[in-house]
Amino acid sequence: MANPTLLILAGDGIGPEVMGQVTRIIDWFGAKRDLGFDVEHDLVGGAAYDAHGTPLHDDTMAKALDADAVLLGAVGGPKYDDLDFSVKPERGLLRLRKEMDLFSNLRPAQCFDALADFSSLKPDLVAGLDIMIVRELTSGVYFGEPRGIFEEGNERVGINTQRYTESEIDRVARSAFELARRRGNKVCSMEKANVMESGILWREVVERVHKADYADVELSHMYADNGAMQLVRAPKQFDVILTDNLFGDILSDCAAMLTGSLGMLPSASLGAPNADGRPKALYEPVHGSAPDITGKGLANPIACILSFAMALRYSFDQGDEATRLEQAVEKVLADGARTADLMGPEGGTPISTTDMGDAILAALDARL
Numbered sequence: 001m002a003n004p005t006l007l008i009l010a011g012d013g014i015g016p017e018v019m020g021q022v023t024r025i026i027d028w029f030g031a032k033r034d035l036g037f038d039v040e041h042d043l044v045g046g047a048a049y050d051a052h053g054t055p056l057h058d059d060t061m062a063k064a065l066d067a068d069a070v071l072l073g074a075v076g077g078p079k080y081d082d083l084d085f086s087v088k089p090e091r092g093l094l095r096l097r098k099e100m101d102l103f104s105n106l107r108p109a110q111c112f113d114a115l116a117d118f119s120s121l122k123p124d125l126v127a128g129l130d131i132m133i134v135r136e137l138t139s140g141v142y143f144g145e146p147r148g149i150f151e152e153g154n155e156r157v158g159i160n161t162q163r164y165t166e167s168e169i170d171r172v173a174r175s176a177f178e179l180a181r182r183r184g185n186k187v188c189s190m191e192k193a194n195v196m197e198s199g200i201l202w203r204e205v206v207e208r209v210h211k212a213d214y215a216d217v218e219l220s221h222m223y224a225d226n227g228a229m230q231l232v233r234a235p236k237q238f239d240v241i242l243t244d245n246l247f248g249d250i251l252s253d254c255a256a257m258l259t260g261s262l263g264m265l266p267s268a269s270l271g272a273p274n275a276d277g278r279p280k281a282l283y284e285p286v287h288g289s290a291p292d293i294t295g296k297g298l299a300n301p302i303a304c305i306l307s308f309a310m311a312l313r314y315s316f317d318q319g320d321e322a323t324r325l326e327q328a329v330e331k332v333l334a335d336g337a338r339t340a341d342l343m344g345p346e347g348g349t350p351i352s353t354t355d356m357g358d359a360i361l362a363a364l365d366a367r368l
């Protein structure tokens with residue numbers, strides 16, 4: 001059988017630095033676990049603009065649509081701040097998400113025990129935390145029409161429209177239920193059905209999908225404002241949280257901070273399954289291009305490495321290998337390895353991006 005294909009778009013700033021460590025790990029899986037990938041590299045963001053005058057070349061877009069999964073580093077940087085909006089680095093990322101129709105955004109909030117002190121919550125509330133937020137990414141109030149700022153009498157009015165079709169809710173709900181089956185088998189759906197019609201429809205459709213095809217998964221509903229409160233009160237009550245674009249934007253940032261550093265947070269954006277059953281998929285760290293530390297060897301590669309672990313699990317059905325990689329990261333942290341962003345008030349000597357890659361590879365080797 002042919003190897004699965006990976007398109008790597010390292011992007012700008014620390015993107016290529018953290019992706020460099022991921023590439024070593026991909027090679028390790030090929031050499032030591034007989035899990036080879038055909039990897040192709042291309043440009044996105046400012047790097048693509050410098051080379052082609054566009055943040056995403058049409059050929060790159062075609063390759064992304066063709067690949068079994070896309071891994072992205074980060075885009076943007078001060079050099080591109082004054083570019084026209086239409087060619088800003090972020091437009092490259094938005095085009096990928098739009099044309100791949102990545103409607104389901106997965107943001108795990110996982111707290112490694114060794115980093116429990118980094119959370120703004122008490123360590124016992126977050127130690128061992130492992131929740132997944134599934135956010136609808138391509139519809140809702142960020143896209144609904146009418147939108148704009150209009151004249152109304154003698155003043156202006158700003159309008160955005162929260163709009164969801166049944167099929168949009170149906171497909172993201174399925175994605176959450178499928179995910180729950182591979183985890184703790186629980187979904188909590190969050191909306192504001194008490195005050196929003198779109199929330200009433202959301203709840204109805206989620207229940208319908210559940211009853212028809214996922215009755216084995218435990219389903220509960222929560223108003224999103226209560227959800228925010230529960231996330232900081234007792235986050236471990238959740239397994240998968242399913243929510244819309246707007247609430248998901250806020251709740252996933254809130255959940256992210258439960259776990260400490262931005263340098264630790266992976267994400268996945270999934271679309272509809274292809275003929276082979278694999279979803280269209282883009283994996284990327286949550287952080288940006290970090291211009292303040294670019295080129296200094298200070299970047300933490302773990303968010304990007306954990307994004308590859310998500311690819312192993314959700315695109316390639318290699319859950320055991322994903323766990324192997326996550327456990328190697330956990331071991332390295334438990335042994336005290338820390339990049340600069342993970343230095344606590346007690347201080348210590350930070351290790352470099354490459355040192356962190358070395359340590360994770362050594363931990364992988366040690367468990368063979």
Ligand code: NAD
Pocket residue numbers: 014018073074075076077078090093262263264284285286287288289290291292293298299300301303341
């Ligand atoms: P950022 O995430 O790049 O950085 C925020 C802070 O976190 C910085 O102090 C940075 O040094 C630190 N940080 C981020 N990732 C880190 C890592 N892996 N290891 C250690 N420290 C890390 O956000 P920003 O500064 O607001 O944005 C910088 C640029 O990135 C902007 O051009 C922005 O548009 C872009 N951006 C891109 C994405 C993306 O590509 N998905 C996301 C957010 C921001």
